[in-house]
Amino acid sequence: MNNSHIRLNRATHEWVIYAPSRRQRPQEFPIASELPSSDAERARCPFCHYHNESILLELMDASGQGWQTRVVPNKYPALSPDVKPLRSLSGIYLELPGYGHHEVVIESPHHDQTLATMPLEAVSTVVETYRQRYLTLMAIPQNLFIIIFRNHGQTAGASLRHPHSQIITTPIVPRHYRWQEDEAQRYFDDWGRCAYCDMLEFELCDRQRLIADNDEFIAFVPYAAEVPCEVMILPKVHSADFGTITPHQVVQFASILKQVLLKLYQKLNNPAYNFAIMTAARYKANEPQLHWSCQIRPRLGTPAGFEMGSGISINPSLPEADAEFLNS
């Protein structure tokens, strides 16, 4: 396993190149430590001092004395619910108005908290907030697709430190997603089973890439991880649809998410990362070949021209070594 080799992601059918000769140990990646927040930064933080009237949802903290999470419209939205998603031609090209929702989940009233170090009850409230907004937004028929995601750290695209995640809905389903649906369908038609269910059973037995495991969820470094220390969380009971998450699963998901983020925080010195909850597009929520997931990717390297042109990732770090490192 010391030589360069190429692995196939069974779910997406994307190839990934493993290049140990280019390898840095995960802890050797240059990680830009962020300075502690200043009084001035907190004084101008729009989430510390939210004055806009429109709070879409507010959940209370465990004490019941104050708020824990707030959902507000993104001040610089990529999309707006105020237009109609009607297609038109522009010359030979197809376009439509930018219909959609773009919301911010403020995860805590405290500027310097982060999910990795917040109490479990607080993380559970964040996940419960995702669940409620998911159900509200997917009740709107124009929303065909939804992504719940988090950018942590400047190099991961976060412009504000105050802990927050985002939700975007679109009136279109990305081709990228349809491709993954096609691959999942083909696997199901070949093997009669969900590819993600097969992966989670294999990873639970094999244990080489396992990061965490509880009643309802498993976290592991995917066999064909695209970046060092990538982690995937899957629900153990098959479901295509994040919206089916039960109250018990909300707590269990919060617990495993916190566990994974804490390992990254401790082992990689609070790295920049992105996570995204990927769930079935509208009309696909009951299909047996799709499985919702949460993908977590630390931002340790820089994809460049090869990745741009080919779509193949070059990962200098072996998933098994990453798992050992995160579990050490």
Add this chain to the structure above:
Amino acid sequence: MNNSHIRLNRATHEWVIYAPSRRQRPQEFPIASELPSSDAERARCPFCHYHNESILLELMDASGQGWQTRVVPNKYPALSPDVKPLRSLSGIYLELPGYGHHEVVIESPHHDQTLATMPLEAVSTVVETYRQRYLTLMAIPQNLFIIIFRNHGQTAGASLRHPHSQIITTPIVPRHYRWQEDEAQRYFDDWGRCAYCDMLEFELCDRQRLIADNDEFIAFVPYAAEVPCEVMILPKVHSADFGTITPHQVVQFASILKQVLLKLYQKLNNPAYNFAIMTAARYKANEPQLHWSCQIRPRLGTPAGFEMGSGISINPSLPEADAEFLNS
């Protein structure tokens, strides 16, 4: 056109969101100016002082007095030609040894040159170098796929300043590419024509997104560009295969590439960028629905969790405005 809208890339069928409310003018993106090179940097540059025996190709400069380009093996290769690309199963997963070529094209003996500012003859020699290595590498049957690419600037993944590009061949064809082939096939079956030929004719007429145009090539900001100031170069005469490039086309391609890179250099203050030459995978070189291209992407923003999860880009800048800016 001032509102957010969503555009479909006709060739790949990927959607892109245009979000002018998040817009920065291209010149307002924070671009990390690189400091001039130091004596110490030049003294330790492995391309200024190349001692390895194996030079795979060397082309002379216009004066015929010294070398202009050298092709050498990458010192930290992602892949190696010394193994056999034989598939095997690892549990439920598929893998193969990391067979492939990974070469560096040293574009000039001069450390501080760059393609944008090199004389046209020198850029032509670089393109001629690409052509010769392409033909040599694609004569090896195990190489199913080839990418010629360039990373410029640290944020684009370049670790050395000395002007260079890279060539990688793989024994696998990325799913990403097969998807683009599928879309091109579908377009051809629908319309009876190559999608790229249709795009280039439309862009030549429409002129809103045109950047440059000569006997043999066109450069334009794609209608569904994924990033600000993205540029695509297409040969005007249909060909799926970069290897068919004629001596006249070599000079014309060098000329339009230099023109585009010089516009980026001047208008965006020498930004980091990646380019990749995309050409048909083995066995597809004669197909009428595929068209080779060169994709150039300045690194002005940071893709984040939404892009990672959805595969949809959010571009704050309109392609028509980018073209106007680059042409101003």
